[in-house]
Amino acid sequence: MIDDIFRYEDEIKNRIGEKRFQHTLRVKDTAIKLARIYSVDEEKAEIAGFLHDCAKIRDIELLKQKSAEYGLNIEGELEKAPQVIHAYLGSILAQKLYNVCDKDTLNAIKYHTTGRENMSDLEKIIFLADSTEPMRNFEGVDKLRELSVKDLDMAMYYSLNNTIKMLADKNVYIVIDSIKARNFYREMVY
Ligand SMILES: [Fe+2]
Ligand SMILES: [Fe+2]
Structure with missing residues (x-):
């Protein structure tokens, strides 16, 4: 399975560019470390980390075109929060192009x-691996790594x-899943 996935390295690199591709490798390594700590399947973490940004196409028109091609409806929330499209599309590409059928892996990407x-x-x-990989640098990143x-x-x-505070400060749309998740984890920890 792992060998199969890495066969697509060049194809993914071409789609998302070298810099973003290097980020996916760091996310993969960070995800493996976390998987080890929490006794999660390391191979799944490796695959999901490697593929999480496989649809991060920078050209928004091209991204929309690909979404249409793969049947992803981007009306509604995805239109208001276009930064989310690549995650949903990535999950579809992982399944249709890279033959990932594990639902948990696909959801981790989505x-x-x-x-x-x-x-x-x-x-x-x-x-968490996506925002704590070693090259990430924002206020609070060390605390988040810890x-x-x-x-x-x-x-x-x-x-x-x-993230929600930052998005609110930027006056951008915040998807309902994030708000619900924030409230859900608030309940979990307090
Ligand atoms: Fe992403
Ligand atoms: Fe990412």
Whole structure:
């Protein structure tokens, strides 16, 4: 399975560019480390980490075109929050192009940007690996790295809270899944 996935390295690199591809490798490594800590299937973490941004096409028109091609409806919330499209589309490409059939792996890719209520450990790991990989640099990242190796739910709450604050400050649309997830993890940790 793993060998199969890495056969697509060049194809993915061509689609998302070298820089974004290097990020996916760091997310993959971070995800494996977290999987080890929380006794989650390391191979699933590796695949989900490697593929999480496989649809991160920078050209928005091309991204929309690909979405249409693969039957992803981007009306509604995805139109208001276009940064989420690549995660949903990525989950579809993982299934249709890279033959991933494990539902948990596909969900980890789909929800890596927004989060959602009641995530599996694998979903949380990919979400957190994405924002804590070694090259990430934002206010609070060290605290988030610390939390992510100690308590997945606490780390989710901290991360969602920060992201929502940042998005609110930027006056952009915040998808319902993120708000619900934030409230869900608040309940979990307090
Ligand atoms: Fe992403
Ligand atoms: Fe990413």
